[in-house]
Amino acid sequence: MGNPTGWKPSMEKDAKTTTAAHAEVGAGGATRGIVHEEPLLFERGSTGRSGVSLPAAGGDFDPARELPAALLRGGVEGMPEISELEVVRHFTRMSSWNHGIDTGFYPLGSCTMKYNPKSSEALARLPGFANVHPLAPAELAQGALELMYRLERALSEIAGFDQTTLAPAAGAQGELCGLMLIRAYHQAHGNPRKKVLIPDTAHGTNPASSALNGYEVVQLSSGADGRLHPETVKAAMDEDVAAIMITNPNTLGIFESHIAEIAEIVHAKGGLVYGDGANMNALLGVARPGDMGFDVMQYNLHKTFATPHGGGGPGSGPVGVKAELAPFLPLPAVVKEGERYRLVVDPKERPQTIGKLREFWGNFGMFVRAWALIREYGPEGVAQTGKLAVLNANYLRKLLQGAYNLPYETDSLHEVVFDDKLQKAHGVTTMDVAKRLIDHGFHPPTVYFPLVVSGALMIEPTETESKETLERFAAAMKAIAEEAQADPDAVKAAPTRPFRARLDETRAARKPILRWSPGMKVE
Incomplete structure (x- = not known):
């Protein structure tokens, strides 16, 4: 699809049939590949299938001889019966679909999601x-x-x-x-x-x-x-x-x-x-x-x-x-x-x-x-940390000023807070902007916090992000601001590229399903 920051509303139809594989999409060219709908482990396998190889009880291996009777049970009703390979593939796929600091920019304000040095x-x-x-x-x-x-x-x-x-x-x-x-x-x-x-x-x-x-x-x-x-x-x-x-x-x-x-x-x-x-x-x-x-x-x-x-x-x-x-x-x-x-x-x-x-x-x-x-880092490196954190936040502030409203003109340090005042004039909210960022391959920043700012977009780039990453992120944010004026319905329909579209977050918070049971149907 080329550079995802060049994403256009006309591409929406094609996006519904394919999904960006997990990559830092904002890095200038998404990798596309097979993305499965991942069933729960409880929905896999068949009766009698096993992922372990243990000797039968008796002889040198007798659990009843080693453990108190109260701790022994014959089986666990409803537990999945699956092979080792199915388990490995399940968790490997799940881990590769997670977004983390090692795979992409994490601009969460107040949370300081920094890169963890491998040393x-x-x-x-x-x-x-x-x-x-x-x-x-x-x-x-x-x-x-x-x-x-x-x-x-x-x-x-x-x-x-x-x-x-x-x-x-x-x-x-x-x-x-x-x-x-x-x-x-x-x-x-x-x-x-x-x-x-x-x-x-x-x-x-x-x-x-x-x-x-x-x-x-x-x-x-x-x-x-x-x-x-x-x-x-x-x-x-x-x-x-x-x-x-x-x-x-x-x-x-x-x-x-x-x-x-x-x-x-x-x-x-x-x-x-x-x-x-x-x-x-x-x-x-x-x-x-x-x-x-x-x-x-x-x-x-x-x-x-x-x-x-x-x-x-x-x-x-x-x-x-x-x-x-x-x-x-x-x-x-x-x-x-x-x-x-x-x-x-x-x-x-x-x-x-x-x-x-x-x-x-x-x-x-x-x-x-x-x-x-x-x-x-040493003393000099530690001091450089604070200076770069402030520099990066102010660079993003300068790049995005005008595209998004800045509720406070006071100088920023390590993070900058915008709001959705300019976008609301076209019916687009902070949440819409956050969801649309996903289509551009970026994790959204902190939204609706701090509470003192209505419709807050709170961005903290940290000192570990490069100038190029910040510029790609700013380009995506600007593209969304322009789209909010030209085609607000496209922004409000986001995200369209992930396998799942926008979820009902209110229902998820008020009626969470915290435990699976056999025969459950989730609508």
């Missing part, structure tokens, strides 16, 4: 790291403990904090941990307080983390420039406020330039300043939250240091704190004694600790990947 992956698979047991005694895990110690020191230095805990399993649990630390701090001073201030441009999980810690959420409105202003904070701040939670840069991709003054206002009333580190990618090596007045901040290693994101592996959400909060950090913690390292696990050594957030040390494989990346 970090290789190092995480070294037997000494991959096979170390979390219950191994310290004398047999010195290498792992040293890596954790060095990573903690590096993260503390990069963000400007005194200490960091590696325990949280992801950014959301890091938020939970940070609020637990704040509550413990205030309790130690005789009053846990009642409220947390959260701007309307903060990260979406902040209210839930506050509520889980028993705090009332007070939302603050940002100004016309997309920033939180000191007078707004001053009006809401009193001795019942435990903390303010600020995402900086915020979810509009705008730097909160009043942060130092805001921190002074909060501290003057005895409150603490929590920084959501989800957007630390923009500041990496350029500015340190700890120097801006933040008392606590969670990292997202999968965002800032490119460990696997989401289904690609477990996350990691280290939390950095100023010295006043360090006594409350969770256990375990790695300490260095002379040239040796050990884990502090006994609360008697840290009587003010909030305790354990989870079993064992944390997601150690993520620590290896993040530490490998920090070591590979």
Whole structure:
């Protein structure tokens, strides 16, 4: 079909009979091939077919002799009976149809879907790291403990904090941990307080983390420039406020330039300043939250240091704190004694600790990947990361400005937010644009978030994408904007190239089918 960014409405009929095979279609020429409708494993096979070869029970192999009777059963009703080859082909096909950062551009705003360097992956698979047991005694895990110690020191230095805990399993649990630390701090001073201030441009999980810690959420409105202003904070701040939670840069991709003054206002009333580190990618090596007045901040290693994101592996959400909060950090913690390292696990050594957030040390494989990346980049490379992230976002902003409405003229950092105001004049919405991008071979950006922007299109290219990729993406976005004026019905009918057309997302959310059963018919 040639370059898919040259896709025309007249090609729709042909598109319905063939489907683009999984490739980065935006790379200048789609590969086309066989695409099957993939049945469930439960819908395959036939009675008596098997994918394993085991000796019959009895003789040297007798499950009844090895396992308690209560754990044995003769069969599982409704389980598929299929061959090994059918299983292998099924999962291989499914995996090849997934869109991932290794196969195409992933412009999700706020999520920072960065490429994961294969050098970090290789190092995480070294037997000494991959096979170390979390219950191994310290004398047999010195290498792992040293890596954790060095990573903690590096993260503390990069963000400007005194200490960091590696325990949280992801950014959301890091938020939970940070609020637990704040509550413990205030309790130690005789009053846990009642409220947390959260701007309307903060990260979406902040209210839930506050509520889980028993705090009332007070939302603050940002100004016309997309920033939180000191007078707004001053009006809401009193001795019942435990903390303010600020995402900086915020979810509009705008730097909160009043942060130092805001921190002074909060501290003057005895409150603490929590920084959501989800957007630390923009500041990496350029500015340190700890120097801006933040008392606590969670990292997202999968965002800032490119460990696997989401289904690609477990996350990691280290939390950095100023010295006043360090006594409350969770256990375990790695300490260095002379040239040796050990884990502090006994609360008697840290009587003010909030305790354990989870079993064992944390997601150690993520620590290896993040530490490998920090070591590979070095100080100059780390600083270059933040600068390139900002450069790429502003390049896309410049390319798309005029084709899409920019609700805030304020300078962007690592991500840029457009909306569908210009397209709505022709009956085309943000969702239509997102679906049409699929026909051009690109994963859509984040849509309808942040909520402060109606019809938001939130784009974060990260520092890992090339200029050419950004230009191809911008060309597709511009083509859709032009098509929205010339033939809006074609945009509203998208996507047409995938095997499945537009699904009923409302019905899927309200009436999800979560379990298959024999004889089920899905309409």
